Amino acid sequence: MEPFDLYSPEIDADPFTGYARLREAHPCYWSQSAGAWILSRFEDVSRATQDWETYSSTGGNLVDELPGRAGATLGTTDPPRHDRLRALSMAAFSRKSMAQLTEPALEIADRSLEAILARGAFEFVEDYSSQITVGLLFRTMGLPIRDHNDIRRKVILAVSTDKAAKGRTQEHIDAFKYLADFLEAEVAERRKRPTDDLITHLAEAEIEGDRLSEREIVMTTATFVMAGVESLSSFMSVFALNLHDYPDARRRIVADFSLLAPAIEESLRFNTSAQRFKRTLTRDVDLHGQTMRKGDKVILAYGSANRDWRKFPNPDVYDIERRPQGHLGFGGGKHFCLGSQMARIVTELSTRRFLERIPEYHLTSRELVWNSSSNFRSPAALPMAVGKI
Protein backbone atom coordinates (compact mmCIF):
# COMPACT_ATOMS: atom_id res chain seq x y z
CA MET A 1 0.00 0.00 0.00
CA GLU A 2 1.28 3.47 -0.87
CA PRO A 3 1.90 5.72 2.17
CA PHE A 4 -0.11 8.38 0.31
CA ASP A 5 -2.42 7.38 -2.52
CA LEU A 6 -3.85 10.41 -4.26
CA TYR A 7 -6.65 8.32 -5.73
CA SER A 8 -7.78 6.50 -2.61
CA PRO A 9 -11.38 7.33 -1.62
CA GLU A 10 -10.32 8.45 1.89
CA ILE A 11 -7.83 11.09 0.77
CA ASP A 12 -10.37 13.86 0.12
CA ALA A 13 -11.70 13.83 3.67
CA ASP A 14 -8.33 13.23 5.31
CA PRO A 15 -5.12 13.83 3.38
CA PHE A 16 -3.32 14.77 6.63
CA THR A 17 -2.62 11.27 7.99
CA GLY A 18 -0.94 10.29 4.72
CA TYR A 19 0.96 13.59 4.54
CA ALA A 20 2.47 12.91 7.99
CA ARG A 21 3.69 9.50 6.77
CA LEU A 22 5.28 11.15 3.74
CA ARG A 23 6.94 13.98 5.68
CA GLU A 24 8.53 11.69 8.23
CA ALA A 25 9.51 8.63 6.16
CA HIS A 26 9.34 9.60 2.45
CA PRO A 27 9.95 13.35 2.05
CA CYS A 28 10.72 12.90 -1.65
CA TYR A 29 8.26 10.24 -2.70
CA TRP A 30 7.63 8.65 -6.09
CA SER A 31 3.89 7.99 -6.28
CA GLN A 32 3.17 5.14 -8.64
CA SER A 33 -0.53 5.94 -8.81
CA ALA A 34 0.02 9.64 -9.60
CA GLY A 35 3.03 9.05 -11.86
CA ALA A 36 4.74 11.93 -10.04
CA TRP A 37 7.01 12.79 -7.13
CA ILE A 38 5.40 14.30 -4.06
CA LEU A 39 7.23 16.88 -1.93
CA SER A 40 5.67 17.26 1.51
CA ARG A 41 8.06 19.12 3.85
CA PHE A 42 7.73 22.89 4.21
CA GLU A 43 11.31 23.72 3.28
CA ASP A 44 11.27 21.61 0.11
CA VAL A 45 7.87 22.83 -1.08
CA SER A 46 8.66 26.44 -0.29
CA ARG A 47 12.02 26.27 -2.06
CA ALA A 48 10.37 24.68 -5.13
CA THR A 49 7.86 27.55 -5.36
CA GLN A 50 10.77 30.03 -5.47
CA ASP A 51 12.77 28.04 -8.04
CA TRP A 52 10.51 28.31 -11.10
CA GLU A 53 13.50 27.75 -13.40
CA THR A 54 13.78 24.17 -12.09
CA TYR A 55 10.15 23.54 -11.13
CA SER A 56 8.40 24.69 -14.29
CA SER A 57 4.66 25.32 -14.62
CA THR A 58 4.50 25.10 -18.42
CA GLY A 59 3.47 21.43 -18.33
CA GLY A 60 0.37 22.49 -16.35
CA ASN A 61 -0.16 23.03 -12.64
CA LEU A 62 -3.26 20.87 -12.15
CA VAL A 63 -2.28 17.36 -11.08
CA ASP A 64 -4.57 16.02 -13.82
CA GLU A 65 -4.30 18.83 -16.37
CA LEU A 66 -7.26 19.93 -18.50
CA PRO A 67 -6.95 20.37 -22.31
CA GLY A 68 -5.99 23.83 -23.55
CA ARG A 69 -4.75 25.21 -20.21
CA ALA A 70 -1.01 24.41 -20.32
CA GLY A 71 0.88 27.42 -21.66
CA ALA A 72 -2.17 29.71 -21.79
CA THR A 73 -2.81 30.74 -18.17
CA LEU A 74 -0.97 32.41 -15.32
CA GLY A 75 -0.66 29.12 -13.48
CA THR A 76 0.68 27.24 -16.50
CA THR A 77 3.43 29.52 -17.81
CA ASP A 78 6.92 30.51 -16.64
CA PRO A 79 8.62 33.91 -16.93
CA PRO A 80 8.94 35.86 -19.15
CA ARG A 81 5.50 34.85 -20.55
CA HIS A 82 4.11 34.51 -17.03
CA ASP A 83 5.33 37.99 -16.02
CA ARG A 84 3.58 39.43 -19.05
CA LEU A 85 0.29 37.60 -18.35
CA ARG A 86 0.47 38.50 -14.67
CA ALA A 87 1.11 42.20 -15.33
CA LEU A 88 -1.78 42.38 -17.82
CA SER A 89 -4.13 40.47 -15.47
CA MET A 90 -3.13 42.66 -12.53
CA ALA A 91 -3.82 45.74 -14.62
CA ALA A 92 -7.36 44.45 -15.26
CA PHE A 93 -7.91 43.09 -11.75
CA SER A 94 -6.82 46.25 -9.99
CA ARG A 95 -9.38 48.34 -11.90
CA LYS A 96 -11.97 46.63 -9.73
CA SER A 97 -10.89 47.97 -6.36
CA MET A 98 -11.39 45.72 -3.38
CA ALA A 99 -13.64 48.35 -1.80
CA GLN A 100 -16.08 47.77 -4.67
CA LEU A 101 -16.55 44.18 -3.51
CA THR A 102 -17.88 45.11 -0.09
CA GLU A 103 -21.33 46.31 -1.01
CA PRO A 104 -22.32 43.45 -3.35
CA ALA A 105 -20.81 40.84 -0.99
CA LEU A 106 -22.87 42.12 1.93
CA GLU A 107 -25.97 42.43 -0.21
CA ILE A 108 -25.75 38.76 -1.32
CA ALA A 109 -24.86 37.69 2.25
CA ASP A 110 -27.91 39.47 3.70
CA ARG A 111 -30.26 38.04 1.09
CA SER A 112 -28.90 34.52 1.64
CA LEU A 113 -29.12 34.90 5.43
CA GLU A 114 -32.77 36.00 5.27
CA ALA A 115 -33.60 32.81 3.37
CA ILE A 116 -31.54 30.65 5.76
CA LEU A 117 -33.09 32.18 8.90
CA ALA A 118 -36.59 31.78 7.47
CA ARG A 119 -35.97 28.04 7.05
CA GLY A 120 -33.73 27.29 10.05
CA ALA A 121 -32.09 24.38 8.23
CA PHE A 122 -29.68 25.03 5.40
CA GLU A 123 -26.84 23.63 3.32
CA PHE A 124 -23.87 25.95 3.78
CA VAL A 125 -22.17 25.34 0.40
CA GLU A 126 -25.27 25.75 -1.76
CA ASP A 127 -27.10 28.32 0.37
CA TYR A 128 -24.24 30.53 1.51
CA SER A 129 -20.62 30.19 0.35
CA SER A 130 -21.48 29.50 -3.31
CA GLN A 131 -24.16 32.17 -3.40
CA ILE A 132 -21.62 34.78 -2.35
CA THR A 133 -18.58 33.70 -4.32
CA VAL A 134 -20.31 32.81 -7.58
CA GLY A 135 -22.66 35.81 -7.30
CA LEU A 136 -19.78 38.18 -6.65
CA LEU A 137 -17.56 36.76 -9.33
CA PHE A 138 -20.31 36.78 -11.93
CA ARG A 139 -21.03 40.42 -11.16
CA THR A 140 -17.36 41.40 -11.25
CA MET A 141 -16.93 39.65 -14.57
CA GLY A 142 -20.25 40.81 -15.98
CA LEU A 143 -21.55 37.24 -16.52
CA PRO A 144 -25.29 36.51 -16.71
CA ILE A 145 -26.63 35.49 -13.28
CA ARG A 146 -29.11 33.07 -14.89
CA ASP A 147 -26.17 30.73 -15.70
CA HIS A 148 -24.90 30.81 -12.13
CA ASN A 149 -25.83 27.29 -10.92
CA ASP A 150 -25.13 25.68 -14.25
CA ILE A 151 -21.60 27.09 -14.34
CA ARG A 152 -20.97 26.18 -10.71
CA ARG A 153 -21.84 22.54 -11.40
CA LYS A 154 -19.59 22.50 -14.48
CA VAL A 155 -16.65 23.98 -12.55
CA ILE A 156 -16.95 21.38 -9.79
CA LEU A 157 -17.12 18.64 -12.40
CA ALA A 158 -14.16 20.06 -14.36
CA VAL A 159 -11.86 20.03 -11.32
CA SER A 160 -13.04 16.62 -10.12
CA THR A 161 -11.17 13.39 -10.67
CA ASP A 162 -12.35 9.85 -11.01
CA LYS A 163 -10.70 7.60 -8.42
CA ALA A 164 -11.10 4.41 -10.44
CA ALA A 165 -9.80 5.99 -13.65
CA LYS A 166 -7.01 7.75 -11.65
CA GLY A 167 -7.65 11.02 -13.43
CA ARG A 168 -10.21 12.86 -15.51
CA THR A 169 -12.90 11.15 -17.55
CA GLN A 170 -14.56 12.51 -20.69
CA GLU A 171 -17.35 13.90 -18.49
CA HIS A 172 -14.83 16.14 -16.65
CA ILE A 173 -13.18 17.24 -19.89
CA ASP A 174 -16.58 18.01 -21.47
CA ALA A 175 -17.49 20.15 -18.46
CA PHE A 176 -14.31 22.20 -18.93
CA LYS A 177 -14.97 22.56 -22.68
CA TYR A 178 -18.50 23.76 -21.90
CA LEU A 179 -17.03 26.36 -19.54
CA ALA A 180 -14.43 27.49 -22.10
CA ASP A 181 -17.08 27.77 -24.87
CA PHE A 182 -19.38 29.75 -22.58
CA LEU A 183 -16.57 32.17 -21.72
CA GLU A 184 -15.39 32.43 -25.32
CA ALA A 185 -18.87 33.64 -26.31
CA GLU A 186 -18.82 36.17 -23.43
CA VAL A 187 -15.39 37.46 -24.48
CA ALA A 188 -16.56 37.85 -28.10
CA GLU A 189 -19.60 39.77 -26.85
CA ARG A 190 -17.39 42.15 -24.80
CA ARG A 191 -15.27 42.82 -27.89
CA LYS A 192 -18.42 44.00 -29.65
CA ARG A 193 -19.97 45.77 -26.65
CA PRO A 194 -17.37 46.73 -24.02
CA THR A 195 -18.71 47.34 -20.50
CA ASP A 196 -17.20 48.14 -17.11
CA ASP A 197 -16.39 44.58 -16.09
CA LEU A 198 -13.36 42.36 -15.58
CA ILE A 199 -13.67 40.57 -18.96
CA THR A 200 -13.71 43.92 -20.79
CA HIS A 201 -10.77 45.10 -18.67
CA LEU A 202 -8.83 41.94 -19.57
CA ALA A 203 -9.61 42.46 -23.26
CA GLU A 204 -8.52 46.11 -23.02
CA ALA A 205 -5.50 45.60 -20.73
CA GLU A 206 -2.42 46.96 -22.44
CA ILE A 207 1.14 47.48 -21.27
CA GLU A 208 3.56 49.15 -23.70
CA GLY A 209 1.47 48.03 -26.68
CA ASP A 210 1.23 44.42 -25.45
CA ARG A 211 -2.25 42.85 -25.13
CA LEU A 212 -3.68 39.44 -24.24
CA SER A 213 -4.62 37.10 -27.09
CA GLU A 214 -8.19 35.76 -27.42
CA ARG A 215 -7.18 32.35 -26.01
CA GLU A 216 -5.31 33.97 -23.11
CA ILE A 217 -8.36 36.05 -22.19
CA VAL A 218 -10.65 32.99 -22.27
CA MET A 219 -8.26 30.84 -20.22
CA THR A 220 -7.51 33.64 -17.72
CA THR A 221 -11.24 34.23 -17.31
CA ALA A 222 -11.71 30.47 -16.82
CA THR A 223 -9.02 30.53 -14.10
CA PHE A 224 -10.86 33.32 -12.27
CA VAL A 225 -14.18 31.47 -12.49
CA MET A 226 -12.63 28.18 -11.36
CA ALA A 227 -10.68 29.81 -8.52
CA GLY A 228 -13.68 31.79 -7.35
CA VAL A 229 -16.07 28.87 -7.47
CA GLU A 230 -13.75 26.12 -6.33
CA SER A 231 -10.95 27.59 -4.19
CA LEU A 232 -12.82 30.45 -2.53
CA SER A 233 -16.23 28.91 -1.95
CA SER A 234 -14.58 25.69 -0.73
CA PHE A 235 -12.32 27.61 1.61
CA MET A 236 -15.25 29.57 3.07
CA SER A 237 -17.05 26.27 3.64
CA VAL A 238 -14.04 24.65 5.28
CA PHE A 239 -13.63 27.74 7.48
CA ALA A 240 -17.26 27.44 8.61
CA LEU A 241 -16.57 23.79 9.37
CA ASN A 242 -13.49 24.70 11.43
CA LEU A 243 -15.52 27.21 13.45
CA HIS A 244 -18.13 24.50 13.98
CA ASP A 245 -15.56 21.92 15.09
CA TYR A 246 -13.82 24.41 17.42
CA PRO A 247 -16.73 26.15 19.18
CA ASP A 248 -14.47 27.93 21.70
CA ALA A 249 -12.67 29.61 18.80
CA ARG A 250 -16.02 30.58 17.28
CA ARG A 251 -17.34 32.05 20.52
CA ARG A 252 -14.15 34.06 21.03
CA ILE A 253 -14.50 35.47 17.52
CA VAL A 254 -18.15 36.38 18.07
CA ALA A 255 -17.09 38.25 21.23
CA ASP A 256 -14.20 39.98 19.45
CA PHE A 257 -14.30 40.19 15.64
CA SER A 258 -10.67 41.34 15.49
CA LEU A 259 -9.85 37.63 15.87
CA LEU A 260 -11.53 36.81 12.57
CA ALA A 261 -8.61 37.76 10.28
CA PRO A 262 -6.03 35.70 12.25
CA ALA A 263 -8.51 32.79 12.34
CA ILE A 264 -8.76 32.91 8.53
CA GLU A 265 -4.94 32.74 8.28
CA GLU A 266 -4.89 29.76 10.63
CA SER A 267 -7.53 27.95 8.56
CA LEU A 268 -5.54 28.65 5.39
CA ARG A 269 -2.59 26.99 7.10
CA PHE A 270 -4.58 24.21 8.76
CA ASN A 271 -6.67 23.12 5.76
CA THR A 272 -6.37 25.27 2.65
CA SER A 273 -8.77 24.34 -0.13
CA ALA A 274 -5.88 24.36 -2.65
CA GLN A 275 -4.01 21.33 -1.29
CA ARG A 276 -1.65 20.39 -4.12
CA PHE A 277 -0.30 21.76 -7.40
CA LYS A 278 2.02 20.30 -10.01
CA ARG A 279 5.31 21.26 -11.65
CA THR A 280 7.61 19.67 -14.28
CA LEU A 281 11.39 19.44 -13.74
CA THR A 282 13.67 21.20 -16.21
CA ARG A 283 16.80 19.43 -14.83
CA ASP A 284 17.74 16.49 -12.60
CA VAL A 285 17.36 17.20 -8.86
CA ASP A 286 18.84 15.17 -5.99
CA LEU A 287 16.79 15.38 -2.81
CA HIS A 288 16.67 13.23 0.34
CA GLY A 289 18.67 10.45 -1.35
CA GLN A 290 16.47 10.32 -4.47
CA THR A 291 17.19 11.53 -7.97
CA MET A 292 14.26 13.18 -9.70
CA ARG A 293 14.85 13.34 -13.44
CA LYS A 294 14.42 16.18 -15.93
CA GLY A 295 10.86 15.94 -17.32
CA ASP A 296 9.45 14.25 -14.18
CA LYS A 297 6.25 15.63 -12.68
CA VAL A 298 6.45 16.90 -9.10
CA ILE A 299 3.45 17.54 -6.84
CA LEU A 300 3.94 20.35 -4.32
CA ALA A 301 1.76 19.41 -1.35
CA TYR A 302 0.99 22.85 0.14
CA GLY A 303 -1.48 21.31 2.58
CA SER A 304 1.25 19.06 3.94
CA ALA A 305 3.94 21.75 4.11
CA ASN A 306 1.56 23.78 6.29
CA ARG A 307 1.42 20.89 8.80
CA ASP A 308 5.20 20.45 9.06
CA TRP A 309 6.37 20.75 12.71
CA ARG A 310 9.75 21.93 11.45
CA LYS A 311 8.04 25.19 10.48
CA PHE A 312 4.89 25.34 12.65
CA PRO A 313 5.13 23.97 16.23
CA ASN A 314 2.18 21.69 17.21
CA PRO A 315 0.96 21.82 13.60
CA ASP A 316 -2.15 19.68 14.16
CA VAL A 317 -3.47 22.08 16.80
CA TYR A 318 -5.96 24.63 15.45
CA ASP A 319 -4.97 27.89 17.14
CA ILE A 320 -6.67 31.06 15.90
CA GLU A 321 -3.98 33.22 17.49
CA ARG A 322 -1.07 31.40 15.89
CA ARG A 323 -0.61 34.01 13.10
CA PRO A 324 1.25 31.54 10.84
CA GLN A 325 3.85 33.61 8.99
CA GLY A 326 4.75 32.35 5.53
CA HIS A 327 2.15 29.56 5.27
CA LEU A 328 1.62 28.15 1.77
CA GLY A 329 -2.19 28.25 1.74
CA PHE A 330 -1.98 30.59 -1.27
CA GLY A 331 1.16 28.97 -2.72
CA GLY A 332 4.36 31.00 -3.04
CA GLY A 333 6.93 32.58 -5.37
CA LYS A 334 5.94 33.80 -8.83
CA HIS A 335 2.63 31.90 -8.79
CA PHE A 336 1.43 33.23 -5.42
CA CYS A 337 -2.36 33.46 -5.65
CA LEU A 338 -3.51 36.54 -7.57
CA GLY A 339 -6.86 36.49 -5.74
CA SER A 340 -5.49 36.23 -2.19
CA GLN A 341 -6.57 39.73 -1.19
CA MET A 342 -10.04 39.22 -2.63
CA ALA A 343 -10.30 35.81 -0.93
CA ARG A 344 -9.34 37.20 2.48
CA ILE A 345 -11.69 40.18 2.23
CA VAL A 346 -14.70 38.20 0.98
CA THR A 347 -14.21 35.43 3.57
CA GLU A 348 -13.92 37.96 6.38
CA LEU A 349 -16.93 40.05 5.34
CA SER A 350 -19.25 37.14 4.73
CA THR A 351 -18.22 35.10 7.78
CA ARG A 352 -18.63 38.11 10.03
CA ARG A 353 -22.12 38.77 8.64
CA PHE A 354 -22.99 35.10 9.09
CA LEU A 355 -21.78 34.94 12.72
CA GLU A 356 -23.52 38.22 13.62
CA ARG A 357 -26.84 36.66 12.58
CA ILE A 358 -26.06 33.00 13.37
CA PRO A 359 -23.53 32.79 16.21
CA GLU A 360 -24.51 29.17 16.94
CA TYR A 361 -24.99 26.50 14.27
CA HIS A 362 -24.52 22.77 14.02
CA LEU A 363 -24.08 20.06 11.42
CA THR A 364 -27.13 17.89 10.99
CA SER A 365 -25.05 15.01 9.61
CA ARG A 366 -21.55 13.94 10.60
CA GLU A 367 -21.24 11.80 7.47
CA LEU A 368 -19.73 14.47 5.26
CA VAL A 369 -19.24 13.90 1.54
CA TRP A 370 -16.14 15.50 -0.01
CA ASN A 371 -15.64 16.29 -3.69
CA SER A 372 -13.17 14.00 -5.39
CA SER A 373 -10.17 16.03 -6.58
CA SER A 374 -6.42 15.56 -6.98
CA ASN A 375 -5.78 19.28 -6.28
CA PHE A 376 -8.50 20.62 -4.03
CA ARG A 377 -10.17 19.68 -0.75
CA SER A 378 -13.80 20.74 -0.65
CA PRO A 379 -16.94 19.49 1.07
CA ALA A 380 -19.67 18.61 -1.45
CA ALA A 381 -22.26 19.72 1.11
CA LEU A 382 -22.48 20.95 4.72
CA PRO A 383 -26.01 20.26 5.98
CA MET A 384 -26.57 22.54 8.97
CA ALA A 385 -29.19 24.03 11.28
CA VAL A 386 -29.33 27.32 13.17
CA GLY A 387 -28.71 27.16 16.95
CA LYS A 388 -27.13 24.67 19.35
CA ILE A 389 -27.78 20.93 19.01
Ligand code: HEM
Ligand atom coordinates in the same frame (compact mmCIF):
# COMPACT_ATOMS: atom_id res chain seq x y z
C1 HEM B 1 -9.25 30.96 -0.34
C2 HEM B 1 -9.31 30.94 -1.67
C3 HEM B 1 -8.15 30.64 -2.57
C4 HEM B 1 -7.09 29.80 -2.35
C5 HEM B 1 -6.83 28.89 -1.14
C6 HEM B 1 -6.22 29.91 -3.52
C7 HEM B 1 -5.01 29.24 -3.66
C8 HEM B 1 -4.14 29.38 -4.72
C9 HEM B 1 -2.88 28.70 -4.84
C10 HEM B 1 -2.29 27.71 -3.86
C11 HEM B 1 -2.31 29.11 -6.00
C12 HEM B 1 -0.94 28.69 -6.55
C13 HEM B 1 -1.05 27.69 -7.69
C14 HEM B 1 0.29 27.06 -8.06
O1 HEM B 1 1.19 26.99 -7.22
O2 HEM B 1 0.43 26.60 -9.20
C15 HEM B 1 -3.21 30.06 -6.62
C16 HEM B 1 -2.99 30.71 -7.82
C17 HEM B 1 -3.90 31.54 -8.41
N1 HEM B 1 -5.10 31.98 -7.90
FE1 HEM B 1 -5.89 31.49 -6.11
N2 HEM B 1 -6.76 30.80 -4.40
C18 HEM B 1 -7.93 31.29 -3.86
C19 HEM B 1 -8.80 32.22 -4.43
C20 HEM B 1 -8.60 32.83 -5.64
C21 HEM B 1 -9.51 33.80 -6.23
C22 HEM B 1 -10.81 34.30 -5.60
C23 HEM B 1 -8.97 34.15 -7.44
C24 HEM B 1 -9.45 35.12 -8.47
C25 HEM B 1 -10.68 35.40 -8.73
C26 HEM B 1 -7.72 33.40 -7.59
C27 HEM B 1 -6.90 33.46 -8.69
C28 HEM B 1 -5.69 32.81 -8.81
C29 HEM B 1 -4.84 32.93 -9.98
C30 HEM B 1 -5.13 33.75 -11.22
C31 HEM B 1 -3.71 32.13 -9.73
C32 HEM B 1 -2.50 31.94 -10.63
C33 HEM B 1 -1.45 32.95 -10.24
C34 HEM B 1 -0.14 32.77 -11.02
O3 HEM B 1 0.18 31.65 -11.42
O4 HEM B 1 0.54 33.80 -11.19
N3 HEM B 1 -7.54 32.62 -6.48
N4 HEM B 1 -4.33 30.21 -5.81
